[in-house]
Structures are given as structure tokens and as C-alpha cells.
Amino acid sequence: MNLLNKEDIEHIAVGAAVLGTGGGGDPYIGKMMALSAIEKYGPVKVITVDDLHEHDWVLPASGMGSPSVLVEKIPSFEQLENPLRTYEQVSGVQASVIMPIEVGGVNSLIPVAVAAMTGLPILDGDAMGRAFPEAQMVTFHLDGIKPGLVAIADEQGNTVTIQPKDGFWAEKLARMTTIAMGGSSIVCDYGITGATAKKSVIPGTLTLAKEIGKLLHEQRTADVHPITQMLDMLGGFRLFKGKVNQIERKIVGGFTRGEASLTGIDEDEHSAFKLFFQNEHLLAEKDGKPAAMTPDLIAVLDEETGMPVTTEGLKYGARVVVCAFPANEKWRTEIGIETAGPRYFKYPYDYVALETLVKEGHSK
Amino acid sequence: MIRLGIDVGGTNTDGVILNSANDVLASAKTATTQDVFSGIKKTIQTVLSQTDVKAGDIAVATLGTTHCTNAIVERKALNRVGVVRICLPSGTTVPPLLGWPDDLVNKLQAVTILVHGGYEYNGEPIAALDYDELQAAADQFRGKVDSIAISGVFSPVLGDQEKAAAAFFEKELPGIPVSVSSEIGTIGLIERENATILNAALMTTIRNVATGFERALKDEGIDARIYFGQNDGTLMTSTYAQKYPIYTIACGPTNSIRGAAHLSKEPNAIVVDIGGTTTDIGVLANSFPRQTSIAVEVGGVRTNYRMPDIYAIGFGGGTQVVPADDTWKVGPESVGYQLTEKALVFGGDVLTATDVAIGAGFMEIPEAQKDRLRDVPADEIYPLFIQKVEEAIDRMKTSSEDLPVVLVGGGAALMPEKLQGASRVIRPNHASVANAIGAALGDISGTVEKIFMLDELSHAEAVEAAKAEAIAAASEAGANPDAIEIIQLEDFPLAYLPGNALLVRVKAAGPLLIS
Numbered sequence: 115m116n117l118l119n120k121e122d123i124e125h126i127a128v129g130a131a132v133l134g135t136g137g138g139g140d141p142y143i144g145k146m147m148a149l150s151a152i153e154k155y156g157p158v159k160v161i162t163v164d165d166l167h168e169h170d171w172v173l174p175a176s177g178m179g180s181p182s183v184l185v186e187k188i189p190s191f192e193q194l195e196n197p198l199r200t201y202e203q204v205s206g207v208q209a210s211v212i213m214p215i216e217v218g219g220v221n222s223l224i225p226v227a228v229a230a231m232t233g234l235p236i237l238d239g240d241a242m243g244r245a246f247p248e249a250q251m252v253t254f255h256l257d258g259i260k261p262g263l264v265a266i267a268d269e270q271g272n273t274v275t276i277q278p279k280d281g282f283w284a285e286k287l288a289r290m291t292t293i294a295m296g297g298s299s300i301v302c303d304y305g306i307t308g309a310t311a312k313k314s315v316i317p318g319t320l321t322l323a324k325e326i327g328k329l330l331h332e333q334r335t336a337d338v339h340p341i342t343q344m345l346d347m348l349g350g351f352r353l354f355k356g357k358v359n360q361i362e363r364k365i366v367g368g369f370t371r372g373e374a375s376l377t378g379i380d381e382d383e384h385s386a387f388k389l390f391f392q393n394e395h396l397l398a399e400k401d402g403k404p405a406a407m408t409p410d411l412i413a414v415l416d417e418e419t420g421m422p423v424t425t426e427g428l429k430y431g432a433r434v435v436v437c438a439f440p441a442n443e444k445w446r447t448e449i450g451i452e453t454a455g456p457r458y459f460k461y462p463y464d465y466v467a468l469e470t471l472v473k474e475g476h477s478k
Numbered sequence: 479m480i481r482l483g484i485d486v487g488g489t490n491t492d493g494v495i496l497n498s499a500n501d502v503l504a505s506a507k508t509a510t511t512q513d514v515f516s517g518i519k520k521t522i523q524t525v526l527s528q529t530d531v532k533a534g535d536i537a538v539a540t541l542g543t544t545h546c547t548n549a550i551v552e553r554k555a556l557n558r559v560g561v562v563r564i565c566l567p568s569g570t571t572v573p574p575l576l577g578w579p580d581d582l583v584n585k586l587q588a589v590t591i592l593v594h595g596g597y598e599y600n601g602e603p604i605a606a607l608d609y610d611e612l613q614a615a616a617d618q619f620r621g622k623v624d625s626i627a628i629s630g631v632f633s634p635v636l637g638d639q640e641k642a643a644a645a646f647f648e649k650e651l652p653g654i655p656v657s658v659s660s661e662i663g664t665i666g667l668i669e670r671e672n673a674t675i676l677n678a679a680l681m682t683t684i685r686n687v688a689t690g691f692e693r694a695l696k697d698e699g700i701d702a703r704i705y706f707g708q709n710d711g712t713l714m715t716s717t718y719a720q721k722y723p724i725y726t727i728a729c730g731p732t733n734s735i736r737g738a739a740h741l742s743k744e745p746n747a748i749v750v751d752i753g754g755t756t757t758d759i760g761v762l763a764n765s766f767p768r769q770t771s772i773a774v775e776v777g778g779v780r781t782n783y784r785m786p787d788i789y790a791i792g793f794g795g796g797t798q799v800v801p802a803d804d805t806w807k808v809g810p811e812s813v814g815y816q817l818t819e820k821a822l823v824f825g826g827d828v829l830t831a832t833d834v835a836i837g838a839g840f841m842e843i844p845e846a847q848k849d850r851l852r853d854v855p856a857d858e859i860y861p862l863f864i865q866k867v868e869e870a871i872d873r874m875k876t877s878s879e880d881l882p883v884v885l886v887g888g889g890a891a892l893m894p895e896k897l898q899g900a901s902r903v904i905r906p907n908h909a910s911v912a913n914a915i916g917a918a919l920g921d922i923s924g925t926v927e928k929i930f931m932l933d934e935l936s937h938a939e940a941v942e943a944a945k946a947e948a949i950a951a952a953s954e955a956g957a958n959p960d961a962i963e964i965i966q967l968e969d970f971p972l973a974y975l976p977g978n979a980l981l982v983r984v985k986a987a988g989p990l991l992i993s
Contacts, residue, residue, distance in 0.1 A: 142780075143572065146571075146576055146577060149576070150572055150573065151571065182665060182979075183599050186599070186632045186667045187598070187631050187667075188569045188668075189568065189569075190567055190568055190569065190570040192567075193568075269569075269604070271567065296598040296602075363970065364971060370970075418873065
């Protein structure tokens with residue numbers, strides 16, 4: 115994957131929806147932005163973490179705010195470029211590589227559009243390995259790296275820079291700015307050197323998204339069910355097969371929180387299952403006991419096609435397979451669990467690793 | 479009240495006459511003709527000849543037609559469209575028509591213009607509508623476009639700018655029809671804009687359909703109110719259809735599922751509609767078609783339509799069967815409407831599914847020349863048909879439990895009395911014209927989708943406000959205001975926004991008002 119072609123982008127969009135674990139926004143609009151930017155400005159080169167030079171300056175670019183606004187108030191080209199240019203102007207450094215901050219959902223492909231526009235390469239890696247709702251939920255934060263300068267742009271030509279004391283303030287101030295900008299913005303933050311990126315970035319995640327998308331695309335010709343293949347690829351576990359029979363959603367502090375109950379089918383016929391989500395799927399319970407919890411990835415997939423189902427797309431009667439994949443090791447540390455574990459999202463559990471939960475579930 | 483229902487499919491034009499209790503008084507099926515309307519007239523004549531009902535007794539005539547679907551799929555008779563998006567300074571990264579198939583873009587000869595304007599999610603303007611830019615657009619459109627499609631950022635929240643722009647073009651370019659996105663689609667600018675552009679491209683097609691249908695009725699002495707079938711199983715008036723032809727897309731499968739529900743009295747079942755070329759399998763949930771939850775493509779264009787969830791396979795009465803190695807290849811090629819000329823039993827030289835079903839003893843057609851099937855190993859081929867249909871049924875089921883299967887369509891007789899996965903196989907009377915029955919049955923609906931700020935009003939008030947708007951829309955579309963009910967209600971909180979934004983989607987429907 116030296117140069118991203120149209121097909122790669124189509125595949126990444128699908129894989130990013132799986133890694134988005136139900137949230138992160140529909141990658142569709144990001145895909146359209148990437149395709150149109152490449153058509154207008156030319157191809158995007160992909161480089162790996164190993165290709166980075168120590169003194170490269172790697173700048174993440176992402177969309178912030180409500181995916182429902184992003185699909186209406188679509189960014190302008192100036193809006194895509196402004197955060198980067200302002201970041202360079204205020205900080206005095208030149209970006210040499212663009213990276214996705216979040217491989218799950220729409221933010222997997224927005225930086226590809228920025229890369230196309232600026233002629234810079236895109237890094238095959240991200241700072242989440244999935245999707246999370248808040249700006250400090252990045253590996254950089256876990257490694258003690260501060261967001262540094264945060265540059266936020268709207269479509270009107272406004273760019274706001276913030277120099278926050280830490281990731282939590284970056285989240286709070288950038289969120290308020292984004293709301294003032296109409297609920298959706300483009301952001302550059304957590305600029306890092308190549309040396310830091312080598313230590314802190316989760317490598318290979320764009321390629322991983324592409325491989326997942328390719329697998330689902332080719333499912334019609336495959337002999338093995340696409341979900342089985344995906345579990346192999348991601349070292350994951352199949353938790354439950356069932357039908358959605360109840361969904362409740364409400365807004366708490368600007369985030370959609372909710373839960374869905376599932377009735378088992380086939381081999382899970384005698385079990386009950388519950389999914390808890392806050393934009394992303396964060397906790398799964400089987401027969402009243404936890405089966406998987408954040409920061410491990412919980413993916414809800416269409417039973418037949420293996421295509422991901424978003425938390426918004428969960429509907430009564432949907433027939434799904436719930437799978438879980440272990441999160442990157444950085445998330446399974448004390449600070450990782452403190453930042454994005456079940457307690458942070460106010461679920462009444464201490465984090466237990468997916469593999470342990472699966473083993474306990476079997477030994478019952 | 480006597481109703482006439484007509485359904486024009488790719489192969490057959492079906493017609494039924496229903497009384498006020500919705501009993502089938504007569505039905506007919508004739509081949510769809512190239513010009514369509516002579517086929518409709520023939521169906522009307524045939525159906526009237528079978529009953530005491532006089533042409534003058536018919537009060538309501540409904541038409542379900544594939545004209546618009548075919549126009550898009552076959553890229554035929556589409557209008558040249560002027561596309562206006564009210565969005566600047568936002569929106570430039572994804573221009574209109576991006577990702578559309580090239581051949582369709584070429585057909586539309588679209589002239590695309592982005593102008594300043596649009597709204598934020600809370601209805602505040604992104605920018606004022608720029609009339610100088612609209613004037614420039616009108617000058618570019620003059621003589622180059624047949625119709626205009628207008629979309630605006632967050633127009634489902636506030637449609638004022640779209641309406642103002644539409645009024646401007648109607649004054650500036652009189653006679654050019656204008657479609658506005660807030661009246662066509664839901665949240666999601668690109669998908670809504672796509673549907674609006676397709677709608678604009680269908681203006682001439684729908685006008686020809688409407689005038690052709692009116693003339694066919696008049697020629698047969700029928701003076702009835704005219705309605706068109708929509709893809710949600712409800713009806714719209716002719717005037718309404720001529721503004722929103724896109725709503726007729728995919729009404730065929732919907733009509734046959736609704737017709738199957740009426741004939742079988744089964745609220746929950748799998749409906750297998752076997753036509754001449756394809757078999758459509760749909761699911762009946764509480765008497766309405768189960769809808770897809772994914773973005774639907776129409777002729778290669780992404781829209782945010784809610785469509786009936788249909789699985790189609792290339793199998794029907796006209797499907798060609800050819801030897802392949804040591805087995806047989808079934809379809810997807812079909813002789814379609816030429817079945818009565820090309821099939822072996824009708825003196826032709828093509829082995830079709832109909833020949834095989836007759837040869838295997840599962841189907842009877844009086845005029846069939848059975849002796850022509852002497853060399854056909856029908857018993858060997860026939861199980862392949864059953865296997866194909868059973869697999870498709872299994873795909874559409876949501877549980878391993880057996881469900882009733884309702885067989886409808888002209889090819890319903892191709893299938894046996896028992897099928898795997900079916901608790902029972904129902905082949906209702908008049909099954910072959912289920913789609914025309916579905917077309918005649920429909921209620922009139924109105925839909926509303928809106929974002930409410932829950933710090934300004936309560937959840938209950940927001941839902942009530944949306945319901946009232948949907949009821950008003952149904953009433954405006956021709957439903958009896960005293961009998962309108964809410965048939966669909968969904969609400970979604972929108973994340974990452976202040977003020978507790980709630981998206982409410984309501985559909986109301988009622989029987990048509992006869993005055």
C-alpha cells in the first residue's frame with residue numbers, strides 16, 4: 115500500500131466502521147472527502163512507523179463534534195487545511211507527515227483528505243486502534259505526552275488555537291469551541307516528532323482497516339464465514355449470536371448513552387445478552403455477567419454479511435453476532451484503564467481482560 | 479366505492495377490481511407493451527369484461543409502475559438537471575454527483591452550482607442566501623436544463639432558503655420544474671441531494687406516465703380519481719406524484735407484499751413473488767414490508783431512502799435452463815414477456831422454467847403442448863428450482879423457526895405444496911395479481927423528520943409537534959383527516975450537541991378521502 119488508490123479507500127471505510135465499535139461516525143463522508151481530495155490534488159503516499167525519521171514532525175488531523183452535523187455541514191477545502199497551516203505558523207514547526215488520531219469511524223479518512231491537499235504522506239498508524247469519544251483517550255496521553263498546541267477550524271474561515279495544560283483541558287476547550295462553530299470542526303493537535311511517534315503510535319492500523327474491509331468485500335466468494343476470518347485476523351472472540359429485542363437511548367452530558375437487550379439464537383438460544391453503549395459499544399453482559407468491556411473492542415456485526423452495525427443503526431429485530439477483540443496493550447495498563455476503562459464511563463465494573471472473561475465464561 | 483388497481487411490471491401488466499370491502503371482483507394479466515399504455519388499456523378491458531362492474535362505477539384508480547425505476551436503471555428519458563446546493567462556505571470537499579456512475583452523469587448533462595447559504599443544526603444561517611449567485615445560476619441554466627434540483631445544508635431543520643431559491647427560479651425560468659430536498663429526503667446532505675437530483679431527472683417520465691394513464695382511463699370510459707403507489711406501501715395523488723416521482727421507486731415489491739398480506743390474512747410471513755424473470759423475497763412484519771436499515775442504492779446512486787428489504791434471485795417463469803457439464807444451469811437469462819412465443823410448450827425453441835415445471839407435473843397450463851417435452855429430464859431439473867428458492871427464503875428469515883410462506887406472482891404455480899423452512903405454503907386466490915391488489919389497497923401517508931431542542935420543549939411536546947405535522951402532511955396528500963393514524967414513530971438523540979437535540983421521524987397514514 116505505497117499509494118492509496120480508490121479501492122484501498124473503499125476498504126478502509128468498511129474496516130474503520132468495524133474498528134469504530136459502533137461509533138466514530140459513518141466513514142462514508144470521510145471516504146467521499148478523501149476521494150475528492152485525491153481526484154483534485156493527486157495521490158497520497160502511505161508510510162509506516164519504521165519509515166519515519168527521528169526529526170519528522172507528525173501531525174494528527176481529525177474531525178471533532180457531531181457526526182450528524184458532519185453529514186450536513188460538510189467541510190470546505192480551506193477548513194481542512196487551516197488547522198495545519200495555523201499550527202505551523204503558531205508553533206514554528208513544519209509538518210512532514212499527517213496521521214489519523216483515530217482509526218475507527220470517519221476520522222480514519224479525514225486525514226487522508228488533508229494529506230492529499232497538502233501533498234504530505236499519511237502514517238499507517240493511529241493513537242487509539244479503535245474509536246473513543248473524548249480527545250484525551252489517545253495513546254499519547256497514556257505515554258504522558260501533552261496535546262501541545264491545538265488548532266481548530268470551521269468553514270467560515272475562523273481558526274482558534276488553544277494551548278491547554280493537559281488532555282482533559284484540550285477536550286473541554288476544544289469541545290466548547292467546536293459547539294460554537296456549529297457542532298463540527300477540523301482539528302490538529304498532539305503534534306509529535308518521528309522519534310515519539312515510533313514509541314507511542316499504534317502501528318499498522320490503516321492497513322488493518324483495509325484488510326478487514328477487503329475481507330468483507332470478498333465475503334461472497336469466501337468459503338469460510340467472514341466473521342470467522344475476521345476473528346482469526348484480529349485474535350478476537352465470538353461472544354454471542356442473537357436478535358435485538360429492546361433498545362433504550364438517552365442523552366447524558368452531550369453523549370448518547372443507551373443499552374440494548376438481545377435474545378439468543380441457535381447455539382445461544384438459552385442465553386440473554388446486553389450491550390451498553392455511549393456512542394461506542396463499551397460493555398457487554400451475557401446472562402448478567404460481563405463478557406467484554408472497554409477498552410477492549412466490542413463489534414456488533416450483521417449475522418449474514420459480517421458488516422458492522424452502528425449504535426444508531428441497532429434496530430429491533432436485527433440479527434447480529436457480537437464479537438470482541440483485545441485492545442492494544444497500551445490500553446490495558448493502569449493509566450489506560452483509568453482513561454478509558456469501564457469505571458471512567460460509569461459502569462460498575464473493574465476492568466477484566468477479554469481473554470480472562472472468555473475463559474471464565476467457558477469454565478462455568 | 480369501487481377501486482381499480484393496475485401494476486405495470488417488466489413482464490406483465492396486472493389489473494384488479496376491488497369493492498369497498500376490498501374483495502377481489504375481477505383480475506386480469508396481460509403482457510406489458512413497449513408503449514406501456516396499450517398494455518394498460520388491454521388490462522382494463524379484460525378486467526372489466528369479467529364483471530358486472532361498469533367503467534362508470536370506478537371511483538378510484540391506482541397505478542403502481544416501474545417506469546421511474548426503469549428510467550434510472552436504463553438511463554432512459556432522463557431530464558437535464560440544474561443542481562443548486564445552498565452551502566457555501568461549507569461543503570466544497572464533496573461536490574454534487576461525486577461517486578455517481580459516469581454514464582448516468584453524462585445523461586443528466588448536469589450543470590452544478592454551489593451558492594452561499596444553508597443553516598446550522600439549530601436553524602441559525604451559515605450565510606444569507608445570495609441572490610446574485612442565484613441569478614448567475616439561472617443565467618447558466620437557461621436553455622441548458624429541463625428541471626432544477628435544490629439542496630441546502632440542514633434544510634430538514636429549516637427549509638426557508640430552499641423555498642426562497644425555488645420561488646426565485648420559478649419566476650426566473652418559468653415552466654422549469656423545481657425539486658427541493660427538504661421535501662424529499664432526511665438528514666444526510668449527500669443522500670438527500672442525490673434523491674432530489676434523481677427526482678428532478680424524472681419529471682418528464684412521470685408527466686408522461688400520468689397523462690398516459692389518464693388517457694387510458696378516459697378511453698375506457700373511467701372517470702376516477704388517480705393515485706400512484708409509493709415504496710412504503712401507501713398512495714399519493716397524481717398531482718403529488720408529479721412533484722415527487724422518486725417516491726414511486728421500488729413500489730412494485732412493496733405492492734406485492736401488501737397484496738400478499740391482504741390475500742393470506744397473515745400478518746407475519748415470508749412473501750415469495752415469482753415473476754417472469756426474477757423472484758423477489760420479502761418479509762411481512764405486522765402486515766407491512768420489513769424495511770432495510772442500510773443506505774439504498776438506486777441505479778448506482780446512494781440515497782437515504784427506506785426501502786422494503788428484498789432479496790431478488792434470477793429465477794422466474796421465463797428463466798432459461800441450459801445444460802452445463804453434468805448438471806443444468808438455471809438462469810439468470812430469461813425470455814421475459816416472450817414466454818408465450820419462445821417456451822417449448824408454446825411452440826418455441828427455448829427450454830424455460832415453465833416447461834420444466836409442466837414436465838415435472840407441478841404446473842398445468844391448458845394450452846401447453848406437453849408432447850414437446852418428451853426429451854426433457856424435468857424430474858432431474860425441477861429440484862434445482864426448489865433448492866434455489868429455499869436457499870433464498872432461509873436468507874431472509876430472522877430465526878430458525880419455520881414461518882408461513884405466501885407464494886404470489888405470475889410464477890407462483892412453479893413451486894410445490896411444501897418448502898423447507900415453511901410452516902405452511904399458502905397460495906391464495908388471485909395470487910398472480912397480488913401486486914395490483916397491493917396497489918389498489920394503499921392508504922395515504924405523510925412523513926416528517928425534524929430536529930427539536932429539548933431545552934426549549936419537552937420530549938413529549940416534541941413528539942406531539944412532529945405527529946401533528948405528519949398528520950397535516952398526510953391530510954394534504956389526500957388522506958381522510960378523521961381517520962389518520964401514526965404508523966411509524968422513531969426518535970434519536972443527536973450526540974455531541976448542546977441543548978439535547980432530538981431527531982424525530984414520524985409517518986402518518988389514513989384511508990383516502992373520497993369527496
